[in-house]
Amino acid sequence: MEEFFKNQNVVDSIKTIIIIFSALIAFVVSKKVILKIIEKITQKTKSNWDNVLFEQKVFNRFAYLSPAIILYLFADKITFNFLDADLVQKLLITYMAIVVLLTIDKVLNSFIEIYRSFEVSKRVPVKGYIQLLKIFLYIIGSIMIIANLLDKSPTTLLSGIGALTAVLMLVFKNSILSLVANIQITSNKLIKIGDWLEIKRFGADGDVIEIALNYIRIQNWDKTISVVPMHLMLEEAYKNWSGMTNSGGRRIKRSIHLDINSIKLCDEKMIERFNKINLLNDYMAKKIDDIKNENDSSEFDNTLLVNGRHLTNIGTYRAYIQAYLAANPSIHKDMTFLVRQLAPDEKGLPIELYIFSNNINWVAYEGIQADIFDHLLAVAPEFDLRIYQSPAGNDFNKLVSQ
Numbered sequence: 001m002e003e004f005f006k007n008q009n010v011v012d013s014i015k016t017i018i019i020i021f022s023a024l025i026a027f028v029v030s031k032k033v034i035l036k037i038i039e040k041i042t043q044k045t046k047s048n049w050d051n052v053l054f055e056q057k058v059f060n061r062f063a064y065l066s067p068a069i070i071l072y073l074f075a076d077k078i079t080f081n082f083l084d085a086d087l088v089q090k091l092l093i094t095y096m097a098i099v100v101l102l103t104i105d106k107v108l109n110s111f112i113e114i115y116r117s118f119e120v121s122k123r124v125p126v127k128g129y130i131q132l133l134k135i136f137l138y139i140i141g142s143i144m145i146i147a148n149l150l151d152k153s154p155t156t157l158l159s160g161i162g163a164l165t166a167v168l169m170l171v172f173k174n175s176i177l178s179l180v181a182n183i184q185i186t187s188n189k190l191i192k193i194g195d196w197l198e199i200k201r202f203g204a205d206g207d208v209i210e211i212a213l214n215y216i217r218i219q220n221w222d223k224t225i226s227v228v229p230m231h232l233m234l235e236e237a238y239k240n241w242s243g244m245t246n247s248g249g250r251r252i253k254r255s256i257h258l259d260i261n262s263i264k265l266c267d268e269k270m271i272e273r274f275n276k277i278n279l280l281n282d283y284m285a286k287k288i289d290d291i292k293n294e295n296d297s298s299e300f301d302n303t304l305l306v307n308g309r310h311l312t313n314i315g316t317y318r319a320y321i322q323a324y325l326a327a328n329p330s331i332h333k334d335m336t337f338l339v340r341q342l343a344p345d346e347k348g349l350p351i352e353l354y355i356f357s358n359n360i361n362w363v364a365y366e367g368i369q370a371d372i373f374d375h376l377l378a379v380a381p382e383f384d385l386r387i388y389q390s391p392a393g394n395d396f397n398k399l400v401s402q
Contacts (some may be wrong), residue, residue, distance in 0.1 A: 019074045030063035049114050055393035056110040061103035068096045094145050095130035101141045125193055128182040131213035178214045196241035202228050249332040249356035250365050257348040259386040266311040274316055279323040317383040329369045332356040348388030
C-alpha cells in the first residue's frame with residue numbers, strides 16, 4: 001500500500017480528483033446555500049433593484065464562476081495525459097470570460113427592467129442603446145477569448161479587423177440603420193412607449209409596448225402583436241395619435257345625408273312648430289326679426305315665397321344641431337366646432353359635423369358619437385327632412401304594389 005501511494009501517477013490522480021471534487025462542492029455550496037441566503041436578503045430589503053437582479057439570475061451566473069476559479073488556481077496540480085497546465089488555464093479563462101459576458105448581459109437586462117419602472121422610460125427608451133452596447137461587448141469579448149486561445153495579443157487581432165470592415169458593414173447593415181433611426185426617433189421624441197401608432201403597410205394599429213434597437217413592438221387593438229423594423233420607421237408613413245391623447249379632445253367627423261327633395265322653405269305652420277323647440281327659441285326670435293325687418297324695407301310681391309327672405313327647414317335644422325351640440329357637456333368647446341354643408345352628391349346633401357369630444361377613451365368616445373347621431377337622425381323628420389339612403393328591396397316592393 002505504501003508503494004502504491006509512492007507512485008507519482010497515483011498521487012497526481014488523487015490530487016486531481018480532490019481538486020475537481022472541491023470545485024464541485026464550491027459549485028453546490030454557491031448554488032444551494034449562498035443563493036438561498038441572497039434570495040432571503042433581497043426579499044427583506046425595501047428596494048426593488050436587488051429583486052430584479054435576482055429574478056434575472058445575475059447571482060446564478062456568479063455561482064458558475066466558483067468552480068472555475070478553484071480549478072484555475074490549482075491548474076498546475078491537475079494532470080492528464082492529453083492536457084497540460086497551460087492549456088487547462090486557457091480553457092478555464094475562456095470559460096470564465098464567457099460566464100462574465102453572460103453575467104454582464106443579465107446585468108444589462110436588469111438595468112432595462114429597473115429603468116422601465118421610472119416614468120422617463122416612456123419618453124426616452126434605452127433598450128436599443130443597451131442592445132448596441134451588448135453587441136460591442138460581445139465583439140470585444142470574442143476578440144479577447146480568441147486572443148487568449150491563440151496566445152496572441154488582442155491588438156494583433158484588432159488590426160486585422162480593418163480588412164473585415166466591409167463584411168461587418170454588410171452583416172450589421174440593418175442594425176446600423178436601426179441605430180440611426182433609433183437615435184433620431186428618441187432624440188426628436190417622435191415615438192415613445194404607450195403611443196398609439198397606426199402603420200397601414202404592416203397592419204399595425206395599437207399601442208407601442210417596446211422600442212428596441214432593431215424593431216418596434218405594437219400591441220394591436222385585437223391583442224395581436226405587430227413587429228415593425230426600426231430602420232423602416234423613417235421611410236414609412238405612420239400616424240401617431242399621441243397628439244390627440246395629449247390634447248384632451250378626440251375628433252368627431254361624420255355626415256348626415258339628407259334627401260334634397262325634402263328641402264323647402266318654411267311656411268307659417270312650420271315656423272309655429274319650430275318656435276316650440278326650446279333649443280331654437282333664441283335663434284327663431286332673432287332670425288324672424290331680421291327677416292321681417294329686411295322684407296318690410298323692400299318692395300316685392302309677397303304672395304310668392306320665392307320673393308324676399310324666408311327660413312328654410314335645412315337652415316333651421318342646422319341651427320338646431322349647433323344648439324344641441326353647444327348644450328352637450330361631452331363636446332369640447334375650446335376646439336374646432338363646426339356644422340357645415342358639403343357639396344350635394346348622389347347621396348343627397350351632406351351635413352357634416354366637425355367637432356371634438358372631451359373624452360378620449362375609445363369606448364366612451366364611440367358612445368358619445370353614437371348618442372349624438374341617434375338623436376339627430378331621429379329628429380330630422382320634425383323638420384320635414386328625410387334621411388337619404390339607397391333604395392332597398394322594400395322600396396321596390398312598394399313601387400310594384402302601387
